[in-house]
Amino acid sequence: MITFAHISDAHLAPLPPVKWSDLLNKRITGYVNWRLRRHNSLSGEGLTNLVRHMREQEPDFVAVTGDLVNLGLEAEANTAWNWLQTVGAPGDVAVSPGNHDAYVKSTFGYNNERWGPYMRGETIDAAQFPFVRRVGDLAIITCSSAVPTWPTFANGRFEQDQADRLARILKMLGDAGYFRVICIHHPPNLEARHLRLGLYGAKRFREAVARNGAELVLHGHTHKSTIYAIPGLNGDVPVIGVAAAGAAQAEDGGTDPARYNLFKIERLGTAWSCTMREFGFQRLSPDIVLRLSLRIY
Secondary structure: OEEEEEEOOOOOOOOOOOOHHHHOOOHHHHHHHHHHHHHHHOOOOOHHHHHHHHHHOOOOEEEEOOOOOOOOOHHHHHHHHHHHHHHOOHHHEEEOOOHHHHOOOOHHHHHHHHHHHHHOOEOOOOOOOOEEEEEOOEEEEEOOOOOOOOOOOOOEEOOHHHHHHHHHHHHHHHHOOOEEEEEOOOOOOOHHHOOOOOEEOHHHHHHHHHHHOOOEEEEOOOOOOEEEEEEEOOEEEEEEEOOOOOOOOOOOOOOOOOEEEEEEEEEEOOEEEEEEEEEEEEOOEEEEEEEEEEEOO
C-alpha cells in the first residue's frame, strides 16, 4: 500500500518588507487585496499544525499544487524554500506551481532557482514540465499552469506542447501499469466559464486524459474542497480540489478552512483500491479533524 498527501495554496505569511518600487506593476492589486482581505483569511495561522498533522500520517509522498507565495517577491522564494523543507525533502515532495508563483515575469525565475529541486523529476525531453516522480506503483505527473497575467487576472495556461508531452507520459505509464496521478494548480474546467480565473487550454488537458487515461487529477487554486470528474480512456477520472492550506478557520464564506487530503492506493489483482481521507479545521474549532472518508476505487 502506498500513501500520499495533497496540500495546496499555502500563501505563506507574513509578507516580507515591501518597497513601493516593488508595487509598480501587477503587485499593487495583490498588495491591496492582501491588506484588505487575505491578511485575515490567509494569515498562515494553523499551517504549522496542519503540516505537522500531515507528517504524522507518514505519507510516502506529498503533492503540493502551488501558490506558495503571494506577490512574487524575491524574498518570498526563501520563505517558500524554508516551508517546503518542513513538508519534506525534495525527493519526497513535488510542486506544481500556481499563478502566484509566477505572479510577474521575474517571479518564476526566483522560485525556480531557489526551490527548483521540488519542481524536477523524470521528463521525456528537455522541458521541465510535466515531470514524473515514481513511488512503487504510484506515478505522480506534475504539470504547470503558472504564467504571469494581467492585473485582476489569475488564470493559468496549458499549451499544446505541454499537452503533447502529457499525452505521451500518460500512455507510457499506463502501458507500464502505474496508478497515474496528475497534479496541476488550476482545475481543468471550461475556461470560458472563468475568463479571469480559469485554465486556458483546459480542453487540451482533458483531451490528453481522454485519449490516454489517468487514475486521478489533483488541483488547488479555488480554495475549496471539490470532487468532480472528467472523461478518461476507460471511464470517468476523478478530479479533486483541496482547500487552501493557509486558510485555517477562515471567516470568508467563499473559502473553506484549511485542509489536506490523504490517499491510500493498493493494487488488487488487475484493479486498484484508492481511498481518500480529508483532514482539516472546522470554522469554530482549533482542532484538526477527519472531515471526510471516501472510497474512490
